[in-house]
Amino acid sequence: MLSDLLYRLRALFRGKEMDAEVDEELRYHLEREAEKYRRSGISGEDAGRRARVALGGRTQVLQQSRDSRGTKFIEDLLQDLRYAVRSFAKTPVLTALIVLSLAIGIGANTAIFSVTSTLLLKPLPYPHPDRLAILWLRSPGIGIPQDWPSPGQYHDIATQNNVFADTALAIGDSFTLTERTKALKVDGIEATSTLLPMLGAKAMLGRIFLPEEDEPGKPQTVVLTYGFWKREFAGDPNIVGRAITLDGKPHTVVGVLSASFRLNHEVIPTVAGIDKPEIFMPPDDGAKNPTNYGSENYNIVARLKPGVTMQQAQADISVIAARLRVEKHRDRSFTISVVPLMEQVVGNVRTAVLILFGAVALVLLIACTNVANLLLSRATARMREIAIRTALGAGRGRMVRQLLTESILLSLMGAVAGLGITELSILIARRMHPGNIPRLDELGIDFRVLGFTFAIAILTGILFGLAPALRASQVELTGNLKAGGKGALSGGLSLRHDRLRGVLVIAELAISLPLLVGAGLLVRSFVRLANVPPGFNPGNVVSMRVGAYGPEFKDATARVQFYQELAERVGHLPGVTGTGAISALPLTSAVGWGGMNVEGCVPPANEPELQVDMRAATPTYFGALQIPLISGRMFAETDTAKMPPVVIIDKKMADRFWPHGDAIGKRVRQGDKSPWMTIVGVVGSVKQYGLDVNSRMVVYFPHTQATFGTMYVVARTTTDPASTTRAMIHAVNTLNPSVPVYDVATMEQRVQDSMARQRFAMTMLGGFAAFAMILAAIGIYGVMSFLVTQGTADIAIRVALGAGRGSILSLVFRQGMRLAMLGIVAGLIGAFGLTRLMNSLLFGVKATDPLTFASITALLLFVALFACLVPAGRAVRVDPMTALRME
Amino acid sequence: MAEERLELPQGTLDLLILKALALEPMHGWAVSERLQQVSREALQVTQGSLYPALHRLERRGWVKAQWATSENNRRARYYSLTAAGLKQLAKETAAWRKLAAAVGHVLDMA
Numbered sequence: 001m002l003s004d005l006l007y008r009l010r011a012l013f014r015g016k017e018m019d020a021e022v023d024e025e026l027r028y029h030l031e032r033e034a035e036k037y038r039r040s041g042i043s044g045e046d047a048g049r050r051a052r053v054a055l056g057g058r059t060q061v062l063q064q065s066r067d068s069r070g071t072k073f074i075e076d077l078l079q080d081l082r083y084a085v086r087s088f089a090k091t092p093v094l095t096a097l098i099v100l101s102l103a104i105g106i107g108a109n110t111a112i113f114s115v116t117s118t119l120l121l122k123p124l125p126y127p128h129p130d131r132l133a134i135l136w137l138r139s140p141g142i143g144i145p146q147d148w149p150s151p152g153q154y155h156d157i158a159t160q161n162n163v164f165a166d167t168a169l170a171i172g173d174s175f176t177l178t179e180r181t182k183a184l185k186v187d188g189i190e191a192t193s194t195l196l197p198m199l200g201a202k203a204m205l206g207r208i209f210l211p212e213e214d215e216p217g218k219p220q221t222v223v224l225t226y227g228f229w230k231r232e233f234a235g236d237p238n239i240v241g242r243a244i245t246l247d248g249k250p251h252t253v254v255g256v257l258s259a260s261f262r263l264n265h266e267v268i269p270t271v272a273g274i275d276k277p278e279i280f281m282p283p284d285d286g287a288k289n290p291t292n293y294g295s296e297n298y299n300i301v302a303r304l305k306p307g308v309t310m311q312q313a314q315a316d317i318s319v320i321a322a323r324l325r326v327e328k329h330r331d332r333s334f335t336i337s338v339v340p341l342m343e344q345v346v347g348n349v350r351t352a353v354l355i356l357f358g359a360v361a362l363v364l365l366i367a368c369t370n371v372a373n374l375l376l377s378r379a380t381a382r383m384r385e386i387a388i389r390t391a392l393g394a395g396r397g398r399m400v401r402q403l404l405t406e407s408i409l410l411s412l413m414g415a416v417a418g419l420g421i422t423e424l425s426i427l428i429a430r431r432m433h434p435g436n437i438p439r440l441d442e443l444g445i446d447f448r449v450l451g452f453t454f455a456i457a458i459l460t461g462i463l464f465g466l467a468p469a470l471r472a473s474q475v476e477l478t479g480n481l482k483a484g485g486k487g488a489l490s491g492g493l494s495l496r497h498d499r500l501r502g503v504l505v506i507a508e509l510a511i512s513l514p515l516l517v518g519a520g521l522l523v524r525s526f527v528r529l530a531n532v533p534p535g536f537n538p539g540n541v542v543s544m545r546v547g548a549y550g551p552e553f554k555d556a557t558a559r560v561q562f563y564q565e566l567a568e569r570v571g572h573l574p575g576v577t578g579t580g581a582i583s584a585l586p587l588t589s590a591v592g593w594g595g596m597n598v599e600g601c602v603p604p605a606n607e608p609e610l611q612v613d614m615r616a617a618t619p620t621y622f623g624a625l626q627i628p629l630i631s632g633r634m635f636a637e638t639d640t641a642k643m644p645p646v647v648i649i650d651k652k653m654a655d656r657f658w659p660h661g662d663a664i665g666k667r668v669r670q671g672d673k674s675p676w677m678t679i680v681g682v683v684g685s686v687k688q689y690g691l692d693v694n695s696r697m698v699v700y701f702p703h704t705q706a707t708f709g710t711m712y713v714v715a716r717t718t719t720d721p722a723s724t725t726r727a728m729i730h731a732v733n734t735l736n737p738s739v740p741v742y743d744v745a746t747m748e749q750r751v752q753d754s755m756a757r758q759r760f761a762m763t764m765l766g767g768f769a770a771f772a773m774i775l776a777a778i779g780i781y782g783v784m785s786f787l788v789t790q791g792t793a794d795i796a797i798r799v800a801l802g803a804g805r806g807s808i809l810s811l812v813f814r815q816g817m818r819l820a821m822l823g824i825v826a827g828l829i830g831a832f833g834l835t836r837l838m839n840s841l842l843f844g845v846k847a848t849d850p851l852t853f854a855s856i857t858a859l860l861l862f863v864a865l866f867a868c869l870v871p872a873g874r875a876v877r878v879d880p881m882t883a884l885r886m887e
Numbered sequence: 888m889a890e891e892r893l894e895l896p897q898g899t900l901d902l903l904i905l906k907a908l909a910l911e912p913m914h915g916w917a918v919s920e921r922l923q924q925v926s927r928e929a930l931q932v933t934q935g936s937l938y939p940a941l942h943r944l945e946r947r948g949w950v951k952a953q954w955a956t957s958e959n960n961r962r963a964r965y966y967s968l969t970a971a972g973l974k975q976l977a978k979e980t981a982a983w984r985k986l987a988a989a990v991g992h993v994l995d996m997a
Contacts, residue, residue, distance in 0.1 A: 004946055004947060004948060007945065007946045007948075008946070011946075021964070022938065022942075024962070024964075025914075025915055025938065025963075025964045026938065028914070028915075028916065028957075028961065028962070028963050028964070029915050029916045029919075029934070029938075031961075032916040032959075033916065033934070036920075054934050055934045055935050056933060056934065056935030056936075057935070060935065061935045061936075061938055061939065064935075064936070064938075064939040065938050065939045065942050067939070068939040068940070068942045068943040068946065069942060069946060
């Protein structure tokens with residue numbers, strides 16, 4: 001086998017040498033044969049002739065010998081390639097056009113494929129990731145689609161399940177690292193010792209946590225991530241055993257994780273909304289208490305036993321959930337769902353990515369169609385050449401093979417250029433930083449992506465090359481040679497003889513229409529979304545999260561005093577017209593909710609208590625964000641901790657319980673034993689979780705009576721927001737250097753960021769659709785130009801016979817518009833079917849929105865008309881005398 | 888006499904070449920001469936088809952070739968059987984014998 005390959009390789013690269021050898025061999029043979037004849041008495045010349053006859057044709061033998069070397073296929077290929085390159089060099093503009101179309105088509109496909117591959121195909125960077133799951137509480141019946149579990153539930157699940165090999169309980173939080181030059185906010189996760197091994201984390205220095213550290217009464221320890229250790233401790237090799245101060249308490253560093261370990265909020269969304277944990281600690285005291293059912297702030301991560309499916313795991317956990325539902329009096333819709341970790345990470349973008357992938361595949365299809373059309377024009381021009389080659393004995397299969405070699409070479413060139421476009425798109429995608437698109441940092445061109453590019457290049461080469469190749473190889477010899485290469489298929493101004501071109505143009509329009517409609521729907525959705533009033537005025541408001549949770553803020557009055565002093569200082573900064581603080585700012589990851597009783601309102605039996613969002617606000621917060629007061633009053637300085645408790649509710653809650661506008665003076669309370677709190681005001685509802693998400697009912701507490709340590713501080717300014725931001729951070733630092741500031745952004749940025757994914761989808765699909773439309777326009781233009789050129793004589797005769805300009809114009813337009821209409825009708829049918837798939841991406845617009853459909857149809861018709869304009873103009877300018885003389 | 892010669896069945900040329908080369912290394916012309924002689928001029932071996940066949944056998948690794956000085960003191964390309972070629976010869980000989988016997992048997996029955 002190997003010797004065979006070596007022989008073929010030698011034959012391939014040293015073919016000439018081998019030919020010479022065969023030649024010499026045959027010469028020797030002839031001499032000996034002639035000698036034989038001479039010895040038997042035949043004269044010299046006659047002997048030579050006889051020898052040659054006995055051997056047969058020398059060139060034939062040489063050719064057969066070459067064939068037997070097994071290199072014919074490759075030699076033909078090389079010949080075809082050389083020929084292809086020569087013919088490309090003869091038509092550089094056309095070739096560049098084709099390569100460019102393919103580069104964009106293939107490049108865009110590769111870019112989207114690399115996204116798809118990274119997001120949906122590449123496994124998560126953990127051992128046996130398909131067996132990892134995260135558990136969520138769900139109570140859709142009372143408006144809680146997803147909630148964090150509690151340590152009590154964890155304990156039940158960990159001890160009663162039959163499906164998990166291991167379970168872990170975790171809670172995310174922010175800590176203050178002090179006894180350094182400046183206080184630093186550090187995000188961390190406190191988890192049972194099972195979490196890190198479950199995620200395959202290994203200690204590079206020291207160790208990870210021991211099972212006994214899950215028990216109460218152990219010394220405070222901490223494990224650092226590699227990046228944090230490098231950044232904050234300059235990679236100190238002697239860090240293990242040292243103590244660092246977190247929230248005022250010493251914690252001994254017991255280990256540093258290896259650099260390859262990755263974990264972020266996409267994998268484990270913690271209740272604190274931390275982005276990326278930088279430190280790990282043993283479970284907090286709340287987690288160690290198996291009867292702690294109240295604190296639903298934890299994450300449960302589990303590893304399935306080998307061979308157990310997610311469905312089996314869900315069934316097993318549902319049994320435990322059903323028991324909890326009865327024992328803990330949960331609502332009827334209460335369930336605990338087992339979500340595959342992969343689903344957790346990519347679940348909410350899967351549809352969007354698959355739709356983009358579909359869209360970009362359609363673009364490639366249009367690019368192929370267009371290139372096929374361009375190649376058809378070229379094939380027409382080459383008919384004479386092909387006719388000559390056929391006349392000289394080239395078989396049809398051989399001709400098709402040569403033309404396909406050309407088209408595949410073109411698409412490979414397109415693919416190479418396309419990879420450049422892919423690199424560029426990935427760069428742009430990173431720059432755009434579309435929020436909520438997970439795993440973006442893993443994006444890149446790998447072997448899987450390269451393989452994909454190569455495969456679609458070959459495929460497109462065959463796809464767009466086959467029709468023109470088959471057509472071109474079907475030449476009618478005599479007709480073509482006689483017509484001097486102009487083509488015997490000339491059908492004047494009609495496509496009668498050239499249906500293939502018509503069909504290609506119709507297909508281009510039919511494919512681009514659904515894309516345009518899809519993009520149009522996304523644009524309409526986006527406009528709708530951007531026009532949703534957020535319930536506050538985001539203009540010129542800066543905001544930041546401030547963490548007054550260190551040891552010196554143990555006392556509630558210290559926290560209240562800190563924010564009062566901060567408000568005083570920020571309020572006096574130049575340009576600041578209003579400032580305030582809130583525990584959970586709209587459009588941030590901060591959350592807070594709980595049960596609430598309304599006086600005089602008894603929930604029906606078997607129904608759980610009412611769940612509302614709960615936030616603590618300072619008196620000036622509503623004014624600073626311009627959240628309107630609907631009735632009653634705002635909080636006042638007089639609502640102190642010693643005064644009777646008061647609350648403000650939002651309009652949604654007021655409308656639900658007091659639709660006649662009489663909420664003021666009514667009372668609510670948390671749980672059965674807490675004191676009643678009087679409603680003193682009703683404010684407008686705000687979009688807390690996103691412009692496209694219905695907010696929930698809200699109860700606001702005065703910060704003096706609900707003394708949160710971590711607050712968002714906002715300030716409305718008339719000067720440059722950046723300088724106000726700097727001044728505010730400076731104010732916090734001078735007030736107390738151990739208080740960290742983070743999550744700094746203007747409210748306008750937060751609004752924009754909340755629409756990032758929609759904007760990303762809209763931009764991408766819009767770009768693809770625009771490209772598709774341009775390609776389709778080029779397609780119509782190409783065919784109409786071709787028709788006018790081909791029908792010049794036809795037009796000349798008509799003009800000579802007295803046809804007016806108008807009739808010539810209408811002739812051209814009728815042809816073009818007929819194609820356009822057919823394409824649009826086919827496209828509309830496709831669009832009605834396809835846009836339904838993108839329902840989940842739309843906001844405030846139906847998938848069959850008539851306005852979008854109508855305007856896109858009008859747009860395409862206009863584009864088609866425009867594309868016919870230049871060819872029509874040329875048709876009108878045909879000079880009958882010149883044209884007819886040319887014939 | 889020419890009309891009495893037999894056309895070689897497809898594929899048997901390779902077998903005959905291998906058999907010829909099993910005796911000793913020889914060049915193309917000598918192979919052609921030997922086949923004529925040994926078959927007592929009964930087999931029609933087109934000289935032209937001999938060379939592509941030799942090259943095909945060389946590609947398969949059954950024969951190897953090298954240039955050497957011939958008996959009349961000229962440069963000629965000598966072919967010799969390789970170990971793989973020897974094995975192939977045995978295999979094809981056995982197959983041929985079996986086939987010939989089977990065909991003969993059928994013909995006798997009829």
